[in-house]
Amino acid sequence: MNGIRIEPVGVIQKLHQSEYTGENRCRVCTVLNACLAILIAVGVGVVSIPAAVIVLVFSAGVIALRGYLIPGTPTLVTYLPESVHDAIGAEHDITRSSGVQSDAEEPIDIETILLSANVVIDCPEEDDLCLTDAYRAAWDLEIGKLDDEAVRNRLATTLAVDGDEIELEADDDGLFVRIEGVRAGGWPSRPAFLADLTSQALLETWVPDWESLPPRDRTRLLAALRTFVDRCPDCGGDVVAETTVTRSCCRGNVTSVTTACADCNSTIFEGMER
Template sequence: MHLVPRLRSSLAVMKNPTYTGENRCVPCTLLNLVLAVVLSVTVVAVLSGTGTALGAPAGVATFVAATALIYFRGYLVPGTPTLTKRYVPERVLAAFDKAPERTEWVETDPRELLFSLGVVVDDPAMDDLVLDPAFVDAWNRSIEVHRTEESELRRSLARLSGTGPRDLEFRDGPHVFALETSDAHLANWPSQAACIADAAGAVVLPEWDSDWDRRPVAVRADLLGVLRLFLERCPTCDGHVSLSQDVVESCCRRRDVAAATCRDCDARLFEMDVDPAMG
């Protein structure tokens, strides 16, 4: 009577969550599928060479077993991440990387655009670029609202993504905070704190940018992302934010990044790939 739910539950238990589901590494999975094909073809060739008629059925059975193992456990061959790092070209790994993709500037460099809007100003005393104090005050007030009221967070993200607040779903995974609907993936942030900062900024920036509603979503996202570079306090715990150069290691690749991170809760607020040779 309850055979199907029990079967689903049994299959779910067999899965290794470390390397399956949202944590599945696409390059490693593809490499293992290739190895499964090679193994199956080898079985067919070996058995066919003995004159038996079992070559083809055995090859099919081998491939089915191998793909089932990859589906449930993540890997067919132990040590796959090491093999992938060593033998798969970096440009291929980058194409499948789980980090949010960097978009091309549709209009102009977002730092220049924020400067032209007066959001970012030159501070001669610090000999550096800083946020306009009036913008900082408004942004901090907005962050406080979005940190404490999830309904406001949903409304701001809905306006930003063009969806209904009730349709939005949050997924908090390893090194990623995602915004989704039941049938679409909308956006990634490195943490919930970064998401709150962007939602709060999307409320304040239109007061400074008369063209905000006409800008492509990609440009608005880039502007909000650059704003996070100027955060001094964490949007979730109010801890101090520091800038540093770090190495981010996924399942099968390493990236050098410039990062803004909360010292207290370790939330990643901003992350940008850098050339290690420039350090």
């Protein structure tokens, strides 16, 4: 039979929008458009049940392939209140190494705590924060003391266990601490681990209420301090930062920040911010 043949797969590929589906799918867009599709189907169902079923199936297919049903939704949802995003669960402010704050917990003000403890100050020549000279000097002094024995002893003191019970395991995913075979913590690399171990020892005395902070908040403070590391704690080379901006239909652009040791190619910090 002569004529034009339409390949179903080709049509699907043309309709598909990868920027709004898969890992990039905006949950807010999907939920709102699904609700609209149901409302439209209900309205059509008053006249014809079969037509309502067709509308619902068609709408589901469009949302699955394109990420939304109503044109302009990805732009409109960025103007929704934060409470709507939080209620639906569209979270983008994620820091890999600092843990995720649950909705029931009051988030700590990392900047205020570090400023009050004289760990950081406002940079004199740019709109940012910088380590104080005193803290940087103390950090450099402490990192110079960390040989393998000191690392194990300090870690044993921090975890309140015998040093012989601790195992350090490194693989492509990072460095992990095991206690009697049970994983007790993980870092993206050995330099990140050394940076946290050093900062932990310093913040115990620099932050007045350090001991009263929950473990989750201590971890977030330590991870935040890793963003100020400019010399690799392991190989001594320079630390370089890379910033990537990714489009997000939920809450505007998402900025991904990664810092790594230039010489040993080890990640020190990975995080995302809006």
